[in-house]
Each structure stands twice: as structure tokens, then as C-alpha cells.
Amino acid sequence: MLAVRVMQEQGIHVEGINFFTGFCVEGHTHAIRKKDQKKPKRNNALWCAEQLGIKLHIIDIIDEYKQVVFNPKHGYGANLNPCLDCKVFMVKKAKEWMQEHDFDFVISGEVVGQRPMSQRKDTMPVVQRESGIDDLLLRPLSGKNLPPTLPEREGWISRDGLYDFSGRSRKPQMALAKQFGFEDYAQPAGGCCFLTDAQYSVKLADLWNSRGSKEYELDDIMLLKVGRHIRPAKHFKLIVAREEGESNFLKGYKKQYPHMRCTSHGGPLTLIDGELSEDELQQAARIVARYSQGKNTPQVELEYVTTTGEVTPMSVEPMPPAEIPREWVL
Amino acid sequence: MSRERLDCHRLLCPMPVIKTQDRIATMQPGDELEVVCTDPGALNDIPAWSRINGHQVLESTTRDDEYIVVVRVCEE
């Protein structure tokens, strides 16, 4: 937001590009979980664009992005976040967009030294080189700390109007935001996507491990954001809703996955991912019963429903928590 | 002038916005697009997207579990 305003101050016409990888921490999670519904359900990128008075183009890169997640040349960060490769990829896409739409250069709000992996002084040139953007990428907030870019050398913009922010402190940004009159200025301090989340990464790694290869579809990575994931065996797992909002969301997948629901007590909707034997179905039902309101009763009634809607009634004893090994819960 | 319908059932934001944006790019000024979604976030996001891109929201309603936004395509 700040970088855009800095450019606007110099009379530059700016439009925004927002890439959607499927892992973005945005609307979905709010839409799914009931407890989050007090928060405004706004899309941050759209909101920022509106404050700035610029157009915003949201681009779906879900499929192309898979290669970045599967094989990051520069490796992963603390979790499964391939930040450096991700930046290279996005800047490359931004360059393509710039060329297709007759724009002159690309800006980003990065600050030297702000993030451990992708915003170090030594990794910033990597992004420029590998994305092919070279000196057409300008970082207005740190511009004075970086070599002059083409827009500066050509006099399209003035270097004097750039800033020299660096390091992890966000104080100078906050001060500038205030100066620009941005009241609700909130940049995420951590990552902007689920790949930086430790628990999410465990679930993604588990998904790959159980399938024997790194692959995913949009539905897979959406489901990893929802519910408790319990894997009693390599070939199947249960996705147990944690509250009503999640139950409603999981209902949308009833035609893709068989599910279980409690009939004798209140309980979460549970999707079943994998092929189960009779014994395993019993085991699954006992786990589902454990998360129902009948967990302390001797018997819980459930229904197992296939993707075509065939219903099998079941009656099981809830599994005591001690029988659910910790490793099962992802 | 034509009116088209875009089915965004089960899609979570920002997918309905992306689909709306991509469909509108193929339409003419004056045309109308009715977007039918199941993610309530669309009621905020599609109007926000329309405002910043200069299109007009004619209607935004909730019907059972569906959220419907009608956008008129304007000259960009």
C-alpha cells in the first residue's frame, strides 16, 4: 500500500496485481469458521486497492504454482514455504502482465532485510535475475538502499522521492502510513499464505506421503485448512469438523467423499478420504463418536453415507482418547 | 445488450471474483452479469471489485444459501 502511494505521489499511474495460489490466507478461512465471522469478510487486496483508488487484477495461478511448491530450487523456509522461488515466480508473472498490458515497470512493497528468506539484501538480486525483470523492478520503500533502477536512470521517477527503509522494524512504515493518512494500515507481519504455517505444512506433507507423490488439487489444499485431520492408516484419513461452520463447509464435499454423521447425539460432520475395510469403518466410526456429544456414553448411533447417498446405520462405542495415538492427529 | 449468468457454487473467495473479472473481460459495456455464489464473502468482494474497476452493481441479494450479485458492465 505504501509503495503504491509513494509512486502516486510522483504522478505515476499504478494498477495492482494479486496472485491467488490457493494457499493464500484470505476470505476462505473467514468464510468457513464461524468463530471468525466477527472479523470483516473483506478481501485485503481489494480493500487496499480501493483505499488507493487503483484497479486490481486478481490472477489465478493455482496450477502453474504447483511447480514452485513441488520443486523449489532454493528450498523451503521454516515450513513448506518456498518464499524465494515464489517471489521469483510472481515477479516473472508480473513482468509478463506488464508487457502484455503496456506498462513500463513493476514495483513491490518489499523492504531490504525485512523477511528472513526472500527479502535479504543478497536474495533480492536473485529475484531480479531469475525472474528476468532485472532493473525494471523497483522497491520504492527501500529504493535508496538499492542500485538505481531503469525508471530512476531514465528520469521517469525521482530517486529522491524513494525511501531507505531496511531491517525488521516496521516503525518507519507505520510513521509513513500515518503521514499518508492510512488509518487501518495492517500488513501481515508473518507470511501471507498457509505454507508458512507449521501445522498446515505437516498436513500437506502427510498428504504427499500418503499418496506417494507430491501432488494436490485445489480441493485438497482447501480441505487442509478445515477440521481436524486424523490418519489412522496410510491409506485413509478422517476430516472431522471442529464446529458448525466447518460442518457446513464439509457438507459441500459430500459428493466427492463418503461421510459420517452422528444421529443419536450432536456431533461433527466427518469426511472420509480413502478406501476402508469393514473393520476400518468401525474404527472410523468410533473415532467420530469420540468427537460427538455422546463421547462419554456407552453407545453412539451414526450413519455412514457414500458419495451416491447410500446410508448405512452404525452403532459403536466411542473410542477413548487414550486409544487415539498422538501421531494420528495431524 | 445481453444478460449472462455465472455459476460460482462452492467456490470460495477470491475465486468468484476471479471468475467475474474474467467473464466481464469478454462482455460489452451495458451487458449484465448475474453471479450466483455460495460463499457469503462474495457479497463484499464482488461489489468491491466492481467499484474499483468502474462497473455498476445493480443488485446484491441473499436467497436461501445463495448469494447473488448482478453487475452491469461499464466502459473501462
Ligand code: SF4
Ligand atoms: S509466504 Fe508469501 S512469499 Fe512465501 S511462499 Fe507464501 S506467498 Fe510466497
